Amino acid sequence: MTVAPLNAFDLDAATPLVAADRTENAVELRNVDIVFGRNIAKALALSDRGEGREHIREQVGALMGTFKVNLDIRRGEICVLMGLSGSGKSTVLRAINGLNRVARGSVLVHHRGQPVDVTTCRSATLRDIRLNTVSMVFQQFGLLPWRSVRDNVGFGLELRGVGGPERARIVDEKLAMVGLSGWADKTVQELSGGMQQRVGLARAFATDADILLMDEPFSALDPLIRDKLQDDLLDLQRKLHKTIVFVSHDLSEALKIGNRIAIMEGGHVVQFGTAADILLRPANDYVAEFVKHMNPLDVLTAEAVMRPAHDLPVEGDMLLLHGSSGLRLTLDAAGRPAAAEVEGRPVALATDGGEADGLVVVRSDLPLKTVIALRDRARHPLVFVDETGRFAGLCDHGEIYRALLRKNA
C-alpha cells in the first residue's frame, strides 16, 4: 500500500493553548449568589428553598443574577461564559473585578502571589487588583475616539503611572503584535470597527494584567472580521498565556476559543467543561439544544474520541491494540511507545514526518479532521501520545464513527 508521508498533514495544528502548569487557579468563584434589587435576604431564603428566578422576582421583587455559581478558572486558560441573553454571563464576569456586589459566597482572585477575596478586600486592594491584575475589555472596548491609537493603547499604563519612554516602548510592541504599527498616530475614529477592536486588544495586553475579562468583544463585528480576530486572540494567547474570561452568546465562538466553557442558564452554571464534554455529553436539554447544530469535525480532537490507554488489554509486557490482526505495542519505562509487532513480526513506528506504512504515532491533541485523514491512509489503527510522548490511546474507524454520531464509547 502506498501511503502519504505524515508530514503532509498539519501535525502542529493543535499547539496547546494552556500553560504547562494547569493546576493553579487564577480565579475561583465559590457559591456566588448575586441579587439585584431589594429584599436580598428574602430572595436568598427563597433561593435556598430551590425557587427559580421568576418565582423569586414575583414574590419579593428582587432579581437573582446568579445562583450558587462555582467556577475554578485555571491560570493561562480561556474560560468562556456562554448562554442566552439574561442567563447571567456578564453578571459573573463583573463579579470577578468587584463591579457587582456579591450577596453570598466568595470570589478569589490570584493577586501578587496570593488569593484575594474581592468581595471582602479593602477598597485600596480592589483598586490595585483592577490596575494591575485584572483588566476588563468591553464590547465596544471603551475606546476614547478623540485620542490617538497610541494614547488609547497606553491608557492603562498612564493610569498606572508608567512614564513616557517606557510607555512608548510597550505601546509600540503591542501595536506591532496586533498589526497596527502604522496607525499609532491616527485617531481611533479614523479606524474601521475591526481595527478598533484590535486597538482594544492591544490595550488589554499592554497593561500586563494576568487576567483579562472580555465581555462579547467581537459581537458587533461581521463574521469574517470576527473569525480573524478570534484567530488573532488565539495567536496572542499562545505567546502570552493570559487567563482570559470571555463572554459570548455564540457557541461556535465559545467552542473555538475556550479551553473550557461554562454554560449558563437562568443564573445557574449548568455545565462547565471542555468543548468535547459539551458536545459529546451535554448536561441537560438546554445544552443539547445549543450543540445540536454544531459540527463535531470543527470541535473535537483525538483525545476526545480515542480509546484511552487504560482500556486496552495487557498481555505480558505488551498492549493488545487490535485483536483480529494481533497488533501489539510495547512501551518503554516512561510509558512511551517503543516497539510494535503483528504476530511476532516487527512493525515500524511512524512518528512525525515518517511514513504512515508503519504504526502511526501522533499527538492526542490533533483535530478530528486530521485524525480521519491519517486513519484513511494508515494501515493500522492510530496510536496517540500526550505532550510528553507517553502512550495515551488508540483510534480506529469505530472510535471515529462513534464521535461523528456523538455516541460515547
Ligand SMILES: Nc1ncnc2c1ncn2[C@@H]1O[C@H](COP(=O)(O)OP(=O)(O)OP(=O)(O)O)[C@@H](O)[C@H]1O
Ligand atoms: N445592575 C443590574 N440591575 C438589575 N438587574 C440586572 C443588573 N445587571 C444585570 N441584571 C439582570 O440580571 C440578569 C442577568 O444579566 P446579565 O447581563 O448577566 O446577562 P447576560 O447573560 O450577560 O446577557 P446578555 O447576553 O444579554 O448581556 C438579567 O435578567 C439582567 O436584567
